[in-house]
Amino acid sequence: MAARIMNLPKHGLCHLMRTSALARHYAGSTGSASPPQFTTLSVDDKTGIATLTLNRPPANALNAAFMGEIARSIKELEKSKCRGLILTSSSERIFCAGLDLKECYQAEASHLQGIWVALQNLWHTLYSTPLITVALINGHTVAGGGMLALSSEYRIMLPNFKIGINETMVGLAVPMWLIDTYLNVIPNRRVAEWDLTASRIYKSEHALKAGLVDELAASKEQGLERAVAFISSYPKHSLVARAITKRQFREKDLKNFEDNRQHDLEIFLSNIQKPNVQSYLGEYLESLKKKA
Numbered sequence: 001m002a003a004r005i006m007n008l009p010k011h012g013l014c015h016l017m018r019t020s021a022l023a024r025h026y027a028g029s030t031g032s033a034s035p036p037q038f039t040t041l042s043v044d045d046k047t048g049i050a051t052l053t054l055n056r057p058p059a060n061a062l063n064a065a066f067m068g069e070i071a072r073s074i075k076e077l078e079k080s081k082c083r084g085l086i087l088t089s090s091s092e093r094i095f096c097a098g099l100d101l102k103e104c105y106q107a108e109a110s111h112l113q114g115i116w117v118a119l120q121n122l123w124h125t126l127y128s129t130p131l132i133t134v135a136l137i138n139g140h141t142v143a144g145g146g147m148l149a150l151s152s153e154y155r156i157m158l159p160n161f162k163i164g165i166n167e168t169m170v171g172l173a174v175p176m177w178l179i180d181t182y183l184n185v186i187p188n189r190r191v192a193e194w195d196l197t198a199s200r201i202y203k204s205e206h207a208l209k210a211g212l213v214d215e216l217a218a219s220k221e222q223g224l225e226r227a228v229a230f231i232s233s234y235p236k237h238s239l240v241a242r243a244i245t246k247r248q249f250r251e252k253d254l255k256n257f258e259d260n261r262q263h264d265l266e267i268f269l270s271n272i273q274k275p276n277v278q279s280y281l282g283e284y285l286e287s288l289k290k291k292a
């Protein structure tokens with residue numbers, strides 16, 4: 001039975017906490033984190049599989065609060081000993097449009113810093129989690145949205161959507177940690193370099209052929225079934241060993257990131273505040289509006 005929840009208790013989430021108990025938990029909560037605004041989370045008590053649904057209309061664009069909320073949920077799920085996490089979207093068209101560009105335009109340096117640090121933390125949390133992670137990509141996912149999908153272990157996508165990392169089109173360099181994430185999925189360096197320098201965006205069907213996604217599903221329901229099947233394919237006794245093995249594969253990328261975290265922030269702040277980048281960002285935002 002799925003227990004629909006508003007936020008997570010400190011422990012034991014996967015151990016039969018029901019909606020009423022959760023409501024009491026929040027009523028009496030010490031309030032260390034505010035209730036979720038942009039996500040909903042449900043956990044199936046029987047399978048120990050959580051589904052985190054992104055819900056920041058219209059495009060699930062990532063601002064600092066939204067990214068912080070996703071990262072906190074993952075951390076709490078880890079403590080509650082859930083076995084797996086499915087990431088999906090409440091929108092029928094957009095999984096995630098990447099960073100909220102409206103918040104990157106003509107913003108204070110402190111605001112931009114908050115956005116970038118939240119993006120770094122979200123990537124680190126998702127990429128390093130011992131949970132079995134599946135992105136059920138039920139809409140377009142680009143840039144920071146591509147990061148969410150590619151940092152997950154398995155990708156199931158619905159047909160006729162777009163996926164890719166288009167930062168260079170926005171006028172900025174792809175950070176090393178995102179290049180490493182891409183290479184973890186597309187290990188052919190030539191293809192990866194070409195994709196990222198050219199801001200290549202794949203349609204679902206082509207993404208499957210290229211190995212950027214692992215399966216196509218005809219509907220969200222079918223995608224959810226497939227995601228549950230993937231997570232459940234790992235027997236219980238293998239979970240610790242698989243988590244250690246996953247960590248070993250990703251350790252070098254995580255260490256490189258930690259060694260360069262501050263430098264990465266400085267590069268972003270310096271680039272995003274350049275007059276030509278801001279000017280292009282303004283035009284880009286206008287083009288998104290005109291399209292609507």
Ligand SMILES: CCCCCCCC/C=C\CC(=O)SCCNC(=O)CCNC(=O)[C@H](O)C(C)(C)COP(=O)(O)OP(=O)(O)OC[C@H]1O[C@@H](n2cnc3c(N)ncnc32)[C@H](O)[C@@H]1OP(=O)(O)O
Binds near residue numbers: 058102142178
């Ligand atoms: C700039 C910093 C770069 C730093 C480089 C380092 C890299 C690290 C990782 C992440 C960086 C980023 O994420 S940069 C974000 C780049 N994102 C994009 O370029 C996506 C732009 N959007 C689209 O291409 C399309 O919207 C879509 C393909 C995602 C969906 O297309 P669709 O036709 O279905 O929808 P609309 O285009 O009509 O959009 C609906 C609605 O959403 C608004 N919108 C879309 N994207 C964003 C966004 N990224 N930020 C804020 N708002 C966005 C769009 O304007 C529409 O709004 P209105 O209905 O109000 O007009």
